[in-house]
Amino acid sequence: MEKVFTGIRKMISSGREGESFDIRGWIYRTRSSGSIVFAVMRDATGIVQCTVKKSEVSSEDFEQAARALIETSVECAGRLKADARAPGGYELIVTSFRVVSFAEPFPITENQSEPFLLDNRHLWIRSREQTAIMKIKETVLGGAREWFAENGFCEVTPPILTTNACEGGTTLFPLKYFDQNAYLSQSAQMYLEALTFSLEKVFAVTPSFRAEKSRTPRHLTEYWHLEGEEAWVNNEGNMLIQEELVSHIIGSVLRKRKEELALLKRDAEGLRTVEPPFERITYERALSLLSERGMNIKWGDDFGTEEEKVLTLEAVKPVFVTNFPKEIKAFYMKEDKSDSRTYSCADLIAPEGFGEVIGGSERETDVRKMISRMEEQSIPLEPYRWYLDLRKYGSVPHSGFGLGVERLVKWVCKLDHIRDAVPFPRTPSRIYP
């Protein structure tokens, strides 16, 4: 008969003292003392101390347990026993200890530098912290998909290989596409716009690439982009969607990932207040708030890290900043009806200094306005011919936004650096492992 293995968490929460269990996993910590070996075992669900006594197992099993280093993979059997001395309150008194594969000395030990850990990222991701972050990220993505599904959005699959040199061609990764020049996508927005003309409300989760040499705690060269696009929705409706979506995601994490948040020492109190509506302030109002606080910033300047930090100093929820001056935003945005110096757009800034998480706007529908802006900024029309076409065949008001998944995870987990929000971070100086 096939052996049935029990997950460690399930075994412990069963509380069935005296019962025999088979578990399998990896050695997380090990200590030995002559004729007793304590091997703390880890699997995908939890950890438990396995106590291997010389008197309880065969001499061969004992010798293997004594020899096994951290990260050795093991299948073992034993009786569950409550013991205050064991971490977690329970231990397994081992009756059989079978090594699946011995581990060489594990390079990751107590005192480690960031560069070394990043060089060994393929091993570092086994840590409990990294595992907790990945579980939370899974819930962020799952929560988003759940909300989109409940609200009539259709998930679509835009291309990653493109020829559009979006705004600022210098930030794209170029590649050879047979005999043509192509790029890795920086945003699926334009393709999503094309899809709204049939599906009306769409979203996509795709990798996005930025070839900027940005060395900051909130930039990756490859990141996951969650983008939504909605027909018949103006900028205000766009913000309603964003605040509901973000609140739903946070709610899912608070509901399903209490243990992981606790393991990361993330105080969840601030997250609990995240419910619609989020505060909305115009760029102009933000300018005067900043100058009241002694910051020297004038119309047409974009907000930097420091400005975003100051703007959300007292906020507990994310804040929308609307109506940015046209000169600092993209050509495809729609001019604001009440303030023609600005676009109908909004950036969502996370509190506690975590910075911009979403950029969104209502899109321009007037093809002539769009073309004249492109000419002013010397953006070539030819690559965008198909995009301009969208305005010629029954254009409708529409809006959309892009959310940086890792930026959201960074805020939710209160991480120091965005690279921990992704298992294998790509930054200007790292593409290995």
Add this chain to the structure above:
RNA sequence: GGCUCCGUAGUCCAACGGGCAAGAUAUCUGGCUGUUAACCAGAUGAUGACCGUUCGAAUCGGUCCGGAGCCGCCA
């Protein structure tokens, strides 16, 4: 793109107004029947590369390579 800093055992670090490269941890050996990232004793193991200054360079200077932090750009 701009500014700043750092490369010493597998790893984390000390020594740097030039003179025997110290410690911690990991690993190995021995000891220990209840450890809590166990403890005790011993062992193995290192100055990023090249050039220069000097009687003598981890230490001073130059070039290169690698990495980190801050700002800009953004999600």
